[in-house]
Amino acid sequence: MDFNSTKDYLALVDVLADDYNITEENVASLMGYVKSIYRSEVENKYSAPMLYIGIYIALASLVCIVAMVADLLHGLRSRKLWFPCKYFRINAAFLSVIAVAMKLPVDLSGSMPGDVDQVGKLGSMAFMCTMMANLLPCLATMDSNELLSNITALSILVITLVVNIFIQILTGVVSYKEDAQMLQVVSPNYDVKISKHRNTMLASIYVALLLVLLIVHVSTCLAILKSKKIIDSKYQQGHGRASKDIEPSSGELLAVEKLQKHVSNHWIMAGSGSPQFITACFRTTSASGVMCVLVTVLHTLTLSWTAEAILNKDCDSDYSWSMIVILIVQSIGVVIATIAPLSRCFATLSFKVSSKIISTHFKVFEAESYWTSKLNEWKRASIQLPILSHSLNVVIETLKNQILRVVFNSLTEETDNSERNKDLFQYVLSLEKEMELGDRTLEGLSISVNKLIQKGEKSKPENLIELINEKSTNGFHGVEKFDQIDRHHVPSLLLKQQCQDCWSLAVVNLTTIAISLPKVEKNEVESLLQSVREGLLYVKLVEECLNVSDDYVSIRKGAETLWKEVDVDHEWLDYKLQDPALSSEVKTARQILEWFKDTARNIVREDGKNDDSIPRSICANSMHRITKTILLTFHDNNDDKDSQKELFNSSSSMIADIIAACLTNLPQVITMKCHTIEIEKREDSVKDAAQLLGKTKQIIKSLQDHDIPNMDPSDMPFIDKWRDYLGDP
Numbered sequence: 106m107d108f109n110s111t112k113d114y115l116a117l118v119d120v121l122a123d124d125y126n127i128t129e130e131n132v133a134s135l136m137g138y139v140k141s142i143y144r145s146e147v148e149n150k151y152s153a154p155m156l157y158i159g160i161y162i163a164l165a166s167l168v169c170i171v172a173m174v175a176d177l178l179h180g181l182r183s184r185k186l187w188f189p190c191k192y193f194r195i196n197a198a199f200l201s202v203i204a205v206a207m208k209l210p211v212d213l214s215g216s217m218p219g220d221v222d223q224v225g226k227l228g229s230m231a232f233m234c235t236m237m238a239n240l241l242p243c244l245a246t247m248d249s250n251e252l253l254s255n256i257t258a259l260s261i262l263v264i265t266l267v268v269n270i271f272i273q274i275l276t277g278v279v280s281y282k283e284d285a286q287m288l289q290v291v292s293p294n295y296d297v298k299i300s301k302h303r304n305t306m307l308a309s310i311y312v313a314l315l316l317v318l319l320i321v322h323v324s325t326c327l328a329i330l331k332s333k334k335i336i337d338s339k340y341q342q343g344h345g346r347a348s349k350d351i352e353p354s355s356g357e358l359l360a361v362e363k364l365q366k367h368v369s370n371h372w373i374m375a376g377s378g379s380p381q382f383i384t385a386c387f388r389t390t391s392a393s394g395v396m397c398v399l400v401t402v403l404h405t406l407t408l409s410w411t412a413e414a415i416l417n418k419d420c421d422s423d424y425s426w427s428m429i430v431i432l433i434v435q436s437i438g439v440v441i442a443t444i445a446p447l448s449r450c451f452a453t454l455s456f457k458v459s460s461k462i463i464s465t466h467f468k469v470f471e472a473e474s475y476w477t478s479k480l481n482e483w484k485r486a487s488i489q490l491p492i493l494s495h496s497l498n499v500v501i502e503t504l505k506n507q508i509l510r511v512v513f514n515s516l517t518e519e520t521d522n523s524e525r526n527k528d529l530f531q532y533v534l535s536l537e538k539e540m541e542l543g544d545r546t547l548e549g550l551s552i553s554v555n556k557l558i559q560k561g562e563k564s565k566p567e568n569l570i571e572l573i574n575e576k577s578t579n580g581f582h583g584v585e586k587f588d589q590i591d592r593h594h595v596p597s598l599l600l601k602q603q604c605q606d607c608w609s610l611a612v613v614n615l616t617t618i619a620i621s622l623p624k625v626e627k628n629e630v631e632s633l634l635q636s637v638r639e640g641l642l643y644v645k646l647v648e649e650c651l652n653v654s655d656d657y658v659s660i661r662k663g664a665e666t667l668w669k670e671v672d673v674d675h676e677w678l679d680y681k682l683q684d685p686a687l688s689s690e691v692k693t694a695r696q697i698l699e700w701f702k703d704t705a706r707n708i709v710r711e712d713g714k715n716d717d718s719i720p721r722s723i724c725a726n727s728m729h730r731i732t733k734t735i736l737l738t739f740h741d742n743n744d745d746k747d748s749q750k751e752l753f754n755s756s757s758s759m760i761a762d763i764i765a766a767c768l769t770n771l772p773q774v775i776t777m778k779c780h781t782i783e784i785e786k787r788e789d790s791v792k793d794a795a796q797l798l799g800k801t802k803q804i805i806k807s808l809q810d811h812d813i814p815n816m817d818p819s820d821m822p823f824i825d826k827w828r829d830y831l832g833d834p
Contacts, residue, residue, distance in 0.1 A: 115139065158208065159427025163434045165205035166232065169193065170438045173239060177444060184549055187385035188445035190243035195255045204262060207233055209431065211269050217278060220414035222422040223304055224407055225432045226279060230311035231404040232435040233266065235442035237318040238397035241390055242449075244322065245329050245380030246785050256326050263319045267312050279308045307407060314396055321389045328387060329380065332536050333784050336378045339534045340787075343374045344780055347532065351776055356815040359772035361802050365558065368795050370532045371779035372554035373547070375788040378534030385449045386536075394446035401443045408436060554795050561799020566639035568632065569764070570803055576754075576761035580812050583762025584824065585831035587611055589737070590730045606727055607657055608644045608767040608824050610664035612637060612760055614728045617671050618735075619756040621682045621697060622749040633757055634672065640764040641668060643801065647770045650777055651822035663720030677701075677728075678708060678721060694748040695739065698732045705729035763824070769808055770822050771801050 118135050172193035180188035193199065204211075209229040217223055237259075247255060273279045347370040351359055376382065384390060408415070420428040529547055577583075588606065616637045620630050648661050667678070675682050708725035711718075739752065778794035781787045820826035 155423035156425045156427050159424035159431055162206060162208045163427065163430045165202050166431065166434045166438055168202050169199070169206060169236060170434070170441055172199070173236075173438070173441050173445070177441070180445070180448075184553060185382075186451075187242070187382060187449050189379070189381040189385075190240060190246070193240065194243040194246070195240050195259055197258070200255075200258050200262060203233070203236065206435070207262075207266055210266055210273075213269055213272055213276075213278065217422050219419040219422060219428075220411045221418065221420035221428050221432060222424070223279070224411050224415070225420075225424075225428045225435075226273075227304065227307050227311065227407060228404060228432050228435045228439070230266075230270065230308065230315070231400045232438050232442070233263075234311060234314050234318060234400040235397050235439050235446075237263070237315070237322065238393040238446040239442045241322065241325060241393050241446075242381040242384045244326055245333075245384040248783075248785065249330065252326055252329070256322060259322065260319060263315055267315055270308055270312050274305055274308055274312075279304055303410075307403060310403065311400070314400060318393060318396060321393050325384065325387060325389045328389070329384060332383055333380060335536055336380075336383060336534050337784055340374055340378055340784070343532050343534065344371070347371060347374075348776075348780075351772075355818060356813050358769060358805060358809050358813060359776075360809070361798075361805050364772055364775055364798055364805070367776060368558070368779055368791065368798055369551065369554050370529075371791045372557075372795060373529050373532040373550055374534055375791040376550040376553075377532075377547075378784070379788045380784060383536060390446070391450050394450040397443045397446040401439055404436065404439050554791075557792060557795035558799040558802070561796035562802060563799075565800050565803055566643070568636040569639040569643075570807070572633070572636035572640070572757070572761050573765050573768075573804065573807060576758045577765040577811070578758065578762055581762045581766045581814070581827070581831065583759030584766045584827045587615060587734065587759045587763065588727075588730045588828065589734045589832075605656055605660055605723075606824055607648060607652060607660045607664060608763060609641055609648060609668070610660055610724065610727050611731070611763050611824060612641060612644065613664050613668045613671060614724070614731050615756050615760050615763070617677045617682065617728070618698070618701060618732070619753050619760070620671075621677075621701075622694065622753050624746045624749045625753045629753070633753075633760070637760065637764075638672065640760075640768075643771065643804075644764060644767050646797075647767050647774055647822065650774045651770055659720065660723055663723050666720065667724045678704075678725060680704065693745050694752045695736070697749075698736050698739065698752075701728055702732040702736065705732065765808060765811070766827055767824070768801070768804055769813060771797075771805055773818075773821070775801075 118132060122132050175192040176188055176190055179191050180186060207229055209226045210233070217226055244252060244256070270279070347367055350363055351367050415429065415432070418426065418429060420426060422428060424431070529551060533547065588611070616633065619625075619633055622630075645661070645665070648657065652658075652661065670676050670678070671682070705725040705728040709722050709729060735752075735755075775794050775798050778790050778797065781790040814827065814830050816826065816830050820830070
């Protein structure tokens with residue numbers, strides 16, 4: 106490492122000693138400064154990376170800003186003007202990023218001689234204040250353990266920040282008062298632009314606001330824990346009320362209209378009882394919004410006071426020009442972080458109105474509905490005026506009709522909304538009896554759930570709907586036909602649970618047979634594959650919700666693995682489908698069925714007692730039973746192509762019946778998704794239910810035209826129960 110300044114200084118001392126004959130005492134005195142020069146040069150070397158650290162700080166701040174912008178866009182898109190925190194949240198990742206962004210105010214010893222340096226440090230404090238106000242609602246998304254750990258981590262970060270700033274105020278790093286005075290003494294022409302009193306006062310204000318915001322966060326945490334219990338108690342009452350009309354009955358499916366009403370009622374409960382929504386209505390949230398605005402005003406004034414220094418790039422710290430980048434990025438962040446807290450303050454006014462006003466509101470509309478009949482009479486009646494001019498009478502009559510039409514329609518519309526809102530208001534969850542949801546907010550929630558359903562309708566499974574409409578039989582006969590082997594006869598190599606079946610496994614094996622027929626048109630095969638891809642998504646959903654025992658979970662996972670092998674790799678248990686070598690030996694549809702039957706039997710014999718191969722043997726056993734059943738009634742035609750086409754059509758029909766029978770459980774799945782115990786996940790779950798209803802609405806309506814078996818509703822989710830019932834109703 107070269108130290109040029111130190112070497113130059115030593116050379117200068119040598120010149121003075123040799124050429125100017127200075128005394129040894131003076132030389133010794135001059136040599137006393139070598140150590141200071143050396144240390145200064147070393148510090149300069151060590152501070153060289155500070156420029157890149159400054160860029161790192163700016164990037165960390167930018168990450169926070171991008172997350173806040175994403176939350177703003179999400180709030181606008183979903184019409185939630187309380188701007189819930191979906192992306193920018195208090196967690197380990199973002200707390201680490203925030204800690205990096207707060208490097209400037211935490212830095213105890215870094216010299217900040219320039220005005221830009223000072224404003225950058227103050228700007229970081231302002232940025233932290235606005236971020237804390239912005240983050241407040243996300244506390245409601247956490248359970249008790251997460252809340253404790255995250256608020257503790259935030260407290261440690263804020264307290265560390267506050268202590269460090271307080272130390273810097275005492276040492277003068279923030280105001281830079283001592284160094285500024287010394288610079289003015291050393292260089293009388295040095296223009297001291299820094300106001301030490303102003304900077305100290307601003308830093309003190311930010312410290313106070315940070316502490317108050319921390320107290321607000323802690324207080325909000327305590328309120329959240331209690332409010333969730335209150336809301337959950339009211340939710341259970343509302344859920345019981347909403348569930349009365351959807352009790353499952355044998356032999357019929359729940360009507361789509363009832364499902365839609367059930368989803369809407371739960372959406373109102375989930376929306377009005379959303380933890381973030383409730384938190385947005387807290388007084389602490391409004392207080393944090395006010396503090397956020399105060400911080401933004403102070404930071405704006407600070408920037409205006411030092412605008413000239415910023416333009417002149419007055420940044421003399423080790424961070425160099427990166428300080429300007431930090432200041433610009435974090436100033437933008439202050440503005441963006443203020444939008445959500447400020448919006449929550451205004452939006453809260455429209456969230457809540459007095460229950461007395463609502464009561465009066467309804468009574469007024471009841472009275473107005475009485476007067477609408479009189480308005481109708483007035484509208485039909487003509488005004489008899491002692492005016493001879495026919496034209497003037499026409500003008501007066503037209504004007505009367507227009508006025509009454511406007512007045513009459515406006516009363517009518519409000520009455521309709523009121524009647525509709527009366528029904529929805531019983532599902533609104535609120536913390537305080539005197540506070541209720543505003544009509545406009547309630548109407549917005551109602552509209553939003555309809556949009557979710559409509560969004561689901563736009564992505565409905567067209568191919569699956571076509572398969573069910575064209576191939577499914579009225580009595581779901583394929584569920585009985587696909588496997589008619591006595592299930593009580595268990596092969597000695599298999600355990601009893603290995604002979605169980607599930608919806609998806611039957612569909613996958615039948616699809617495997619259908620797509621292995623080489624003489625079937627490729628477009629028909631691809632159409633069936635696309636239909637099965639769509640169908641298995643909903644079959645899997647039914648099984649995950651309703652077939653939850655360990656045995657069924659094991660079978661379902663085996664079916665998922667097998668489907669991936671069939672759909673992606675075009676293999677069945679490591680055997681290639683439509684293999685050229687296989688095609689030369691196996692030519693007819695019967696031979697293909699025989700090959701699958703024999704291969705499946707051999708796999709069962711080889712892997713039946715191997716614990717690691719149980720899923721494989723379950724899949725093979727299902728295929729063995731299916732092919733054995735089909736072979737009992739299948740006859741080859743003279744034309745091999747026709748026989749393969751016949752087998753393809755019969756397999757497609759059984760696939761359609763099995764999927765259709767499974768999807769008769771969709772109403773039960775939708776109602777289950779509407780009800781979630783965890784309050785933090787309730788809104789997302791109802792959202793999924795609404796979109797699922799939209800996607801499957803046409804399927805449910807189509808299945809209502811089928812002859813639904815008069816089975817016990819608790820047996821409907823199981824293919825074995827269906828097969829037993831259809832075989833012996």
